[in-house]
Amino acid sequence: MYLQRRSVIALLIFVPLLSVCAASLARAQSCGTTGLAVQVLGSGGPEMQDKRASTSYLIWENGNARVIVDAGGGSALRFGESGAQMSTVDVFLFSHFHVDHSGDFPALIFSSWFEDRKRPLPLYGPSGNKYMPSTTEFVSELFSEPHGAWRYLSELVEPAAEGNYVLQPHNVAETSTPVLVLRNADMALYAVSVVHGAFPALAWRVEIGGKRIVFSGDTNGDGDGLTQLAMNADLFVAHNAVPEGATGVERRLHMPPSVIGATAGNAHVKQLVLSHRMLRTLGKEKETEAEIRRRYSGPITFANDLDCFPVK
Secondary structure (H helix, E strand, O other): OHHHHHHHHHHHHHHHHHHHHHHHHHHOOOOOOOOEEEEEEEOEOOOOOOOOOEOEEEEEEOOEEEEEEOOOOOHHHHHHHHOOOHHHOOEEEOOOOOHHHHOOHHHHHHHHHOOOOOOOEEEEEEOOOOOOOOHHHHHHHHHOOOOOOOHHHHHHOOOOOOOOOOEEEEEEOOOOOOEEEEEOOOEEEEEEEOOEOEOOOEEEEEEEOOEEEEEOOOOOOOOOHHHHHHOOOOEEEEEOOOOOOOOHHHHHHOOOHHHHHHHHHHHOOOOEEEEOOOOOOOOOHHHHHHHHHOOOOOOEEEOOOOOEEEOO
16 A cells, blocks of 8 residues: 555656756755855745745755755755755754744655655654644644644654654753753754744754854844853854844844844854844845944854855
8 A cells, every 4th residue: 555655646746856856956056065064945034025935954064965954935945956855864953833934844855755765854843832833743733644734644754664764753842051952973963942932942053073053043032042052153043033123023033133143242153144034124234234243243144045154
């Protein structure tokens, strides 16, 4: 039954995929074949008008995509344009489950189903509350039988024979100080809970190749956890979703430039990349940089889709 179902799906998908893959390969933008780099797949927010993909990042090492952080709308297309392969990805991290951070996750997973992946894919993200599912619930409600939205892919979450591809979701408990989530031979992952209104959210630090890469995720910057996580980071990706002077719900959800600058400065980060650039901050780059410069003197870059940032 497994083989029969998979064969039918493959026949329906294979021919259209040939033309799509050819087009994607023609536009592929690689981050190089040596060294460590972060590629911004999605530099925008939830709005469609700015023609940016929503939040998503890739960490490349020696030409292989190793880590994905978030998968907002449009990021699956950018993933294809990057030339990356899901078969090389070691871990998938979520900051939280707003649509502009998770909407393309099913598309990426379905794409990966057609690759020659023979090992599990670990997924880590926040625990849930009444507003958001936990990471395990999120994956289950997408793919598990009998009620998952795409339960025809339930074999991706069911126990599999050794050597087969299966998703392995894990919840990260709320924590005000950075905690080690995973360590293996060549990578360590740390997370800390950050304030994003009432929504469970995490910031992430990936230690790989002797470097520290930190992703703020969406947060208003309250508390010391993010600064602790970002301490001495070689690259800090922060979200520029609101301008200075933001108030109300916007300010309760996101950090303005002054807070980004204070966090980067206090953490002594070596390079700052600004992403999640929403319409309300586009066109205000000079003001944003000036405010950050009051507290941080290192390199600052405003990210666009598919930009690559070497980590040296």
